[in-house]
Amino acid sequence: MSTTGTSTIGGMGHRVKRKEDPRFLRGKGNYVDDIKLPGMLYMDIVRSPYAHANITKIDASKALAIPGVLAVVTGKDLDAAGLAWMPTLMSDKQMVLPVDRVVYQAQEVAAVIATERYIAADAIAQVEVEYDPLPPVIDPFKAMEADAPLVRPDREQKTNHIWHWEAGDAAKTDEAFRQADVVVKQDLYIPRIHVASIETCGCVASFDRVAGKLTVYMTTQAPHAIRTVFSLVTGIPEHKIRIISPDIGGGFGGKVPVYPGYVVACVASLQTGHPVKWIEDRSENLQADSFARDYHISAELAANNDGTMKALRVKTLADHGAFDAAANPSKFPAGLFSVITGSYGLEAAHVAVDGVYTNKPSGGVAYRCSFRVTEAVHTIERMVDTLAQQLKMDPADVRMKNFIPPEAFPYKSATGWEYDSGNYPAALRKAMEKIDYAGLRKEQAEKRAKGELMGIGISTFTEIVGAGPSHTFDILGIKMFDSCEIRVHPTGSVIARIGVQSQGQGHETTFAQIVAEELGLPVENITVEHGDTDTAPYGLGTYASRSTPTAGAATAVAARKIRDKARKIAAHLLEANPDDLEWQDYKFQVKGTPGRSVGMKEIAFAAYTNFPSDVEAGLEAVDYYDPPNMTFPFGAYICVVDIDRGTGQVKIRRFVAVDDCGNIINPMIVDGQIHGGLTMGMAPALLEAITYDENGNMQQGTFMEYLLPTAMETPAWETDKTVTPSPHHPFGAKGVGESATVGAPPAIANAVVDALSHLGVTHVDIPFTPWKIYAILEEHGVAE
Numbered sequence: 001m002s003t004t005g006t007s008t009i010g011g012m013g014h015r016v017k018r019k020e021d022p023r024f025l026r027g028k029g030n031y032v033d034d035i036k037l038p039g040m041l042y043m044d045i046v047r048s049p050y051a052h053a054n055i056t057k058i059d060a061s062k063a064l065a066i067p068g069v070l071a072v073v074t075g076k077d078l079d080a081a082g083l084a085w086m087p088t089l090m091s092d093k094q095m096v097l098p099v100d101r102v103v104y105q106a107q108e109v110a111a112v113i114a115t116e117r118y119i120a121a122d123a124i125a126q127v128e129v130e131y132d133p134l135p136p137v138i139d140p141f142k143a144m145e146a147d148a149p150l151v152r153p154d155r156e157q158k159t160n161h162i163w164h165w166e167a168g169d170a171a172k173t174d175e176a177f178r179q180a181d182v183v184v185k186q187d188l189y190i191p192r193i194h195v196a197s198i199e200t201c202g203c204v205a206s207f208d209r210v211a212g213k214l215t216v217y218m219t220t221q222a223p224h225a226i227r228t229v230f231s232l233v234t235g236i237p238e239h240k241i242r243i244i245s246p247d248i249g250g251g252f253g254g255k256v257p258v259y260p261g262y263v264v265a266c267v268a269s270l271q272t273g274h275p276v277k278w279i280e281d282r283s284e285n286l287q288a289d290s291f292a293r294d295y296h297i298s299a300e301l302a303a304n305n306d307g308t309m310k311a312l313r314v315k316t317l318a319d320h321g322a323f324d325a326a327a328n329p330s331k332f333p334a335g336l337f338s339v340i341t342g343s344y345g346l347e348a349a350h351v352a353v354d355g356v357y358t359n360k361p362s363g364g365v366a367y368r369c370s371f372r373v374t375e376a377v378h379t380i381e382r383m384v385d386t387l388a389q390q391l392k393m394d395p396a397d398v399r400m401k402n403f404i405p406p407e408a409f410p411y412k413s414a415t416g417w418e419y420d421s422g423n424y425p426a427a428l429r430k431a432m433e434k435i436d437y438a439g440l441r442k443e444q445a446e447k448r449a450k451g452e453l454m455g456i457g458i459s460t461f462t463e464i465v466g467a468g469p470s471h472t473f474d475i476l477g478i479k480m481f482d483s484c485e486i487r488v489h490p491t492g493s494v495i496a497r498i499g500v501q502s503q504g505q506g507h508e509t510t511f512a513q514i515v516a517e518e519l520g521l522p523v524e525n526i527t528v529e530h531g532d533t534d535t536a537p538y539g540l541g542t543y544a545s546r547s548t549p550t551a552g553a554a555t556a557v558a559a560r561k562i563r564d565k566a567r568k569i570a571a572h573l574l575e576a577n578p579d580d581l582e583w584q585d586y587k588f589q590v591k592g593t594p595g596r597s598v599g600m601k602e603i604a605f606a607a608y609t610n611f612p613s614d615v616e617a618g619l620e621a622v623d624y625y626d627p628p629n630m631t632f633p634f635g636a637y638i639c640v641v642d643i644d645r646g647t648g649q650v651k652i653r654r655f656v657a658v659d660d661c662g663n664i665i666n667p668m669i670v671d672g673q674i675h676g677g678l679t680m681g682m683a684p685a686l687l688e689a690i691t692y693d694e695n696g697n698m699q700q701g702t703f704m705e706y707l708l709p710t711a712m713e714t715p716a717w718e719t720d721k722t723v724t725p726s727p728h729h730p731f732g733a734k735g736v737g738e739s740a741t742v743g744a745p746p747a748i749a750n751a752v753v754d755a756l757s758h759l760g761v762t763h764v765d766i767p768f769t770p771w772k773i774y775a776i777l778e779e780h781g782v783a784e
């Protein structure tokens with residue numbers, strides 16, 4: 001793929017400024033809460049103070065007496081319409097509003113519809129709900145005990161165990177363990193966290209009684225899939241449903257699931273004939289929307305005394321809360337956790353995961369992680385360091401020794417994935433040189449002698465993104481492909497519509513660059529649209545860093561279809577045989593005769609004004625791209641931390657990130673993705689965690705307790721790259737949107753443990769809060 005495109009084209013490899021930024025910088029973005037429709041009503045939600053309780057009575061009379069309150073919707077009302085429950089993407093079902101029982105704190109109990117937002121808010125305080133508390137089960141290990149309170153009596157199986165899932169070869173793994181010299185074992189807990197995007201969730205549902213059409217402006221990462229599911233659940237014909245995702249203020253995985261508020265707002269609009277707006281406030285978003293992680297992992301790694309890794313065995317308890325509402329591909333209840341063998345060549349591996357219900361909001365949603373890859377990467381990267389520590393080897397040496405060698409790709413992993421391409425040693429070497437690894441180790445030894453705590457941590461992760469090949473990946477049966485439709489207008493400007501949905505990733509820019517590169521038309525003349533199911537081609541949406549691998553590929557293929565047709569028109573214009581033309585420097589030219597050439601602008605005009613008799617008028621194409629495989633981006637991260645012995649605070653002094661996402665469309669946007677991703681990877685390593693008391697009360701219900709990183713905590717990230725193209729992607733690209741969030745936490749964790757390893761510390765779970773670290777320093781007598 002050429003990266004030499006002239007800057008007038010702005011194709012592959014150019015740092016084209018983001019087309020979307022002028023409107024954002026001027027405050028002219030169009031978010032769901034900016035939508036105002038005539039006669040619009042407002043909805044607010046009554047939420048449960050209990051984690052587990054029977055509802056004995058709901059009295060709405062006081063609320064209904066408030067002027068401006070039009071209705072109070074309860075589970076009983078929805079039940080009458082068959083809508084008290086809805087399907088989740090994981091083949092579970094979830095209460096929209098409860099008929100008789102709540103199963104987590106902050107659960108939606110009833111909705112108020114009013115003429116003003118503030119009236120609705122006042123009215124929810126006047127809805128009187130009587131509860132009869134039940135014992136909740138909060139600890140997932142206790143939830144698995146025989147006498148545990150049952151979270152979901154509605155389910156056939158009368159236990160809190162949701163599913164058991166495994167991958168890899170258990171017998172082969174056991175055999176490899178028997179033959180190994182050494183086995184290291186470690187339990188890890190990856191806490192519950194929340195995406196906390198700037199924009200909360202919400203919608204404006206607008207049912208047009210005359211047209212019989214429901215339009216929903218909605219903060220969703222996957223508008224088409226939502227349309228299909230809405231149609232199947234409500235019975236409204238799919239052509240009478242229009243989902244519009246306008247600008248989205250961050251998704252990060254939290255806007256993939258369907259939340260009860262969306263459904264209730266739609267029902268309210270259907271019943272009132274008015275548009276109904278529902279926008280969560282900050283605490284509702286933080287307390288009730290789906291959560292990520294919450295994996296209790298037990299890992300064992302077998303190796304030889306020289307550091308050669310042989311096999312990995314992992315058991316995990318996955319806390320999914322009260323509903324299994326994770327947004328994984330259907331065949332993967334534990335997401336892509338089985339990519340856990342990482343960048344290393346292992347003889348065998350076996351992974352088992354058990355999903356369990358507890359009285360908490362749904363878990364299992366991804367947080368900038370391609371379905372459980374963060375958990376997998378954290379496990380293997382910590383285990384490699386645990387092994388190095390046990391064998392007293394340098395963790396960089398252990399990695400170099402065990403990397404899948406560059407010549408072994410495509411590589412079949414012990415759990416069955418086929419990695420497309422990679423060059424792990426090159427990335428690690430580059431990171432080590434950039435940060436002066438040898439120099440740092442020397443400095444660390446000197447500091448240790450003086451009693452100072454400095455640590456160096458490495459993470460050499462492999463990601464798996466771009467779902468998917470449709471033979472393996474589907475969501476509720478809908479195959480995971482993606483799409484692009486391109487129309488070239490007579491004057492050579494273009495509209496491209498894509499099946500994925502940006503939440504801030506810059507698709508309006510990068511997808512225009514793909515078209516520019518393929519057609520040789522300047523990027524500023526190309527408009528990219530998405531997020532309106534009435535106009536965009538069907539696609540599965542943006543998550544799992546799949547946009548570039550799937551819809552990006554579709555965009556290139558659709559453009560190439562246009563180029564095939566353009567060749568015939570060019571031949572007509574040049575009075576040559578199509579086979580005698582070559583595509584050179586963004587033009588068709590007669591082979592060997594650079595003077596005789598024609599560009600896409602002239603061809604486009606001819607497609608409407610002067611086309612050959614055997615060619616249809618117009619210049620457009622559509623492609624639905626089903627990728628042959630996932631893409632496997634990777635990276636080598638090195639983090640240096642200093643720990644303050646007086647406060648326990650972990651300070652990231654330096655962080656070098658070498659990423660490889662194959663060929664890059666826009667290096668500036670990729671840098672931005674990595675900077676943001678690193679910050680979101682640092683957050684759970686140092687600050688973020690959601691916990692509950694034994695009654696199921698969430699202990700971080702506001703940003704006073706749930707600590708997001710600010711510029712103060714964020715170091716100056718140092719980024720670099722290697723380029724190993726994907727062999728199966730039309731322009732050699734891999735996804736990158738989540739790499740840094742996946743790769744960063746173990747680099748920080750390994751650095752923290754490294755800083756404390758000489759004290760005998762072998763593991764600390766994230767987050768490394770000052771009080772947690774200070775307790776460890778006190779325990780080892782080094783606190784100041």
Ligand code: MCN
Binds near residue numbers: 249548670734
């Ligand atoms: N890109 C590129 N060259 C490559 C790969 C990607 O120029 N080789 C560009 C893409 O064209 C796109 C961006 O980088 O503009 C990210 O691309 P990709 O890796 O394909 O990921 P997606 O577009 O599918 O984005 C999803 C990913 C996910 S899953 C989460 S979560 C996340 C992330 O993106 N959420 C985000 N980054 C985010 N960034 C913002 N601002 N907001 C979010 O909600």
Ligand code: CUM
Binds near residue numbers: 221254368370542
């Ligand atoms: Cu993995 S969070 Mo993203 O897939 O939207």
